Amino acid sequence: MKAVLADSEVWSSTKDTVVLMDYEGGERAITWLSKVSKELGDMLAQSVCSNDFRFKEAQVMVSYTHGHLPSKRIVFAGLGKKELFNINKVRIAIASAVNHVRQMGVKELAVRVAGHDLGVEDGAFATAVVESAILTHHKYDIHKTEKDQVFLERIVLAAQGKVKEIEPSVRYAIVVASKTVMARDLENMGSTEKPPKMIVDYVKKFSSGRIKVTALMKKDLKRMGAGGILAVNRGSSHEPYLLVMEYNSSKKNLPLVALVGKGIIFDSGGHSIKDACNMELMKCDLCGAVGVIHATMAAAELDLPVRIVAISALTENAIGPDAYKPGDFIKTMSGKTVEILNTDAEGRLILADALHYAKGFKPEYLIDMATLTGACFIALGSECAGLFQTDDDLRRMLMKSGEETWERLWPMPMWDEYGELMKSDFADLKNVVANGRTGGGAITAAKFLQNFVDKNQKWAHIDIAGVDWVEAEKDYRPKGATGYGVRLLTRFLADLSKQHY
Ligand code: BES
Ligand code: ZN
Ligand code: ZN
Secondary structure (H helix, E strand, C coil): CEEEEECCCHHHHCCCEEEEEECCCCHHHHHHHHHHCHHHHHHHHHHHHCCCCCCCCCCEEEEECCCCCCCCEEEEEECCCHHHCCHHHHHHHHHHHHHHHCCCCCCEEEEECCHHHHCCCHHHHHHHHHHHHHHHHCCCCCCCCCCCCCCCCEEEEECCCCHHHHHHHHHHHHHHHHHHHHHHHHHHCCHHHCCHHHHHHHHHHHCCCCEEEEEECHHHHHHHCCHHHHHHHCCCCCCCEEEEEEECCCCCCCCEEEEEEEEEEEECCCCCCCCCCCHHHHHHCCHHHHHHHHHHHHHHHCCCCCEEEEEEEEEEECCCCCCCCCCCEEECCCCCEEECCCCCCCHHHHHHHHHHHHHCCCCCEEEEEECCCHHHHHHHCCCCEEEEECCHHHHHHHHHHHHHHCCCEEECCCCHHHHHCCECCCCCEECCCCCCCCCCHHHHHHHHHHCCCCCCCEEEEEECCCCCEECCCECCECCEECCCCHHHHHHHHHHHCCCCC
């Protein structure tokens, strides 16, 4: 899907199909359309008055213009109630339009840049339209022998007189949406297709020359005493990696952000084996790492003036003759020891090493992202990720980025009482509170991680266990992996580097 800007008004920017959005009731659309064609305006008024089509949220209707306008069709798309409007309603409307025409003969959709009419910035409007079109258009069909026949090729933004002003926002949207789509493909792949080495090769292949990629192998991890990653890896036939991406590393005057991702290519639970129900979703247990990797690639492609070190801990959590077992003790890279009570609480063990390793870079901000706990999904469902942090400014910045991208976050408590529960009778820490019925699992996991972060570090932990996957197609998210976090983190990095898109 291509996105282009046209320095013309919308009707003359395509001979194919124009998308016309409005709030429920469609008053403005009717007035506006009547000005260019009385017949079409009357037709639309009739549809609205007869309650056939009312511009309700996500509602779409296709009409033919019968020669009254240069474009062949109009897709009317609903933004829903005016009082409930926010920028995500634009994404939803575009997603409905794209899904509706995707398998029709429509090759091109044109949209007028109408941010000001809706009380949002034109740039933000353009970004929302383009990213939604790209995100909706792409479906994971690598394994389908017969692919859907899709004609739709282009989205045209009609930005008469303001092309220059809008251009960076369109480019921004193309970059973040393309990286999100790549992230989704990698997440949706079966784990057998993506052993840690494949992820390393993938990152080397797709990182621009601006990113330095270092892959620490098993022998390096042994030398460094990365007991968390090595323990989790013991049941797997694939070598583990600690993958480090550095962007702008020589520009010491720029703020340094360390991003850390959980990259479990498959989480069987190990000896504390998971139930078969939904186990297939554990191919997505690398979504934190994939999000961090693609946000870093996006930042580099956008040339953001910020320094990034992105660290992904990559391994499988499998069962093999040498797999680690409940009752084992391990020593993490930090020197802290952990009593293993449950081999399914593996994410925190690999993150313990990755977070400790991140310390060495002395980042201004440290953000980790992980499909860490089912408990987070139970607590928050699928509309937001859990946010745990040690710095209020960082919380505000991340929550703002979450609102803007609609990859929303919700703050969770970090009280020490929860941390107390992670102390072991035999080692420094235990990896779960207990195997019976315990509560607050997302919080105790976050408190476990805090043991591996410096006391004064501005740190945020994002638990994405509920948002990495959608069970059924939802607006611009096709069924499957969502690529959550790519847009959130890129927006955070752009805002931090004071780049306005
Ligand atoms: N990868 C899972 C968390 C998860 C669950 C992600 C569901 C996405 C959907 C993690 O490694 C895990 O298994 N956590 C355990 C922790 C428990 C043993 C304390 C969990 O959530 O059950
Ligand atoms: Zn697990
Ligand atoms: Zn896991």
